[in-house]
Amino acid sequence: MADIRSTADDEPRAAAATARDKAVPAAVLLMLAGAFQALQGVAAIADDDVFSARPGYAYDLDVTAWGWGHLIIGAILVVAGLFLFSGSAIAGGVAMALAGMSAIANFAFLPNYPFWTLLIIALDIVVIWFIASSGILES
Template identity: 35%
Template sequence: MPDNGRQRSAYDSGLVMGDALFAGVAMTVSGPLSVLLGITGITRDSVFSPPGYAYRFDLTSWGWIHLVIGVALFIVGVGILLDKGWARRAGIVVAGISVITQFMFVPYYPVWSIIVMTFDLLIVWALSRSLHPAASAGR
């Protein structure tokens, strides 16, 4: 594109917009929250009351699971905000895994898990829409 003497706007910086922007920001918020949840489980805090059910793991195991997923969510979220080619598909995968682990964690901390599952499903939806620009062009 030829230089017409106009200065480049901050909005033309090459960063993502729309659904991908929402997903990237959501993942960079959700990731650290999952990391905090993981640290809570690893330190064996008395916040969680583990019931007897089919997906019962040691709280330290749950802590490590949430910690790893939280780090992955944050890294992929930053990748989405920087418009990296791999990040959108990876975001769908990581947010999907997060939904599954939060579902399995519902008996331990139900309100938190349901809120995070909803957040993760919105991330998957937004990233799925952002993969197909033609689908969102009609807005």
């Protein structure tokens, strides 16, 4: 017997599956960026001398305070990455917003440890690009 379903019924499901498949690299990179950021936070909390603060910097806060901020943001990024595996549009929007917040927080931390900070900012930008180009926000 022939299948009476039209191919138009399969198109939305196929598009959603493709968006979920494209969100997987974004989720992995978001979790990786979150883990890196959490490690950065732990290092700052454990020993203030790990990071060399520049005198007279506009965002001159205690390195331990920055460490707690990075640890919290990193943990939230890892959780957001886990939710992004679901392929939900809400998870994609939240993940993009959190990746943007992570990039801004790391930009403010730039003078303290430039290479590591630029690596995390680059990962955040790639995550935002992956999510935006995946089509997950349209599902």
